[in-house]
Amino acid sequence: MRLEIQCQNRLGLAQEVLNVLVSYQLDLRGIEVDPGLGRMYVSFPTLNFEKFQELMAKMRRITGVEDVKTTAFLPSEREHNELSTLLKTLPDGLIAIDSKANVTVINDAALEVLAVAYEAIVGQSLQGMVKGFNFQRWLEGDDVLAQTRRLEIHGKRFVADILPVMVPDETGHEILAGAVINLKSESRLGQHMVAFKKGDQ
């Protein structure tokens, strides 16, 4: 269950919200505070309707609270859903690997190409499943540059954009975190060429 609490930015208000949860023996799952919007979001296990009504009334009586309503997601969950839905929808295979070439993110199209279940590939090395490129050697090279290569997966041919992923460390210096691989199948490439030419008619 999640609540969106409209409130003043008052020190200690989060504590009073927590007091209410504890009084119902509810384990906190998460709090997110957006001081700019004057909003606090709380996530906790579901409770029955009667107790829930009571809890809402108590929340509304906390000094500085202006409104309380239920919400489907915490802001971070909404953002996460949006991006992961976007990846899920992409027709081309998308795989992120860490600096040891282990899979960290993979979308449905890529799972289909690799003919593997999500749980079976996440955290595992991609190398064994892909012919035509040595990810590990490339990641350990002096210059890790973007590549466009032809790969083979289960006997099928793909063109892949292979790109280094850089992230800032604590000091703001960019470090290599891994890579992202964007797979395009021969049939999709053909489909795009047709769409291009069709535009000329």
Added chain:
Amino acid sequence: MRLEIQCQNRLGLAQEVLNVLVSYQLDLRGIEVDPGLGRMYVSFPTLNFEKFQELMAKMRRITGVEDVKTTAFLPSEREHNELSTLLKTLPDGLIAIDSKANVTVINDAALEVLAVAYEAIVGQSLQGMVKGFNFQRWLEGDDVLAQTRRLEIHGKRFVADILPVMVPDETGHEILAGAVINLKSESRLGQHMVAFKKGDQ
């Protein structure tokens, strides 16, 4: 500043953590609880080293707390960074629009194609900038089906995969949330064709 607290799953522990923060007049920014891993993560404004040492000692004295250490990100932030870095790195333009054809997510490649700044396009309609497809009419149609179309942006030609994005509502029923547009430029398409043929030599 962010702490990773290794602790037992004890009711009211979050409150005691908050008590310590409030005692230093620190506004809470967020708490995330991972009961499975026995971890709690807390985010709050930075404070000077001396006070920070004191605060850490107090945290460690809370019953049920086994270890406290600093961490760069809350789990939700780490996941968010990973996905948004992935989108940022993708060489093809990627744009997500809501059900009113307003831009919600856009990566660097797409900003470059549209020759527009992120702040200027987010929340605004994509329609005015793209010739060759009526997003609004498509989104309001009875059957919102995936399309591969040729579009024109600033006089340049692109092939676009245009796909509906479905999300489950509270009852689990799939509803149309918007769409994702994957832009491929003529030059990138050519580059991929070359890579394909080169693989044959």
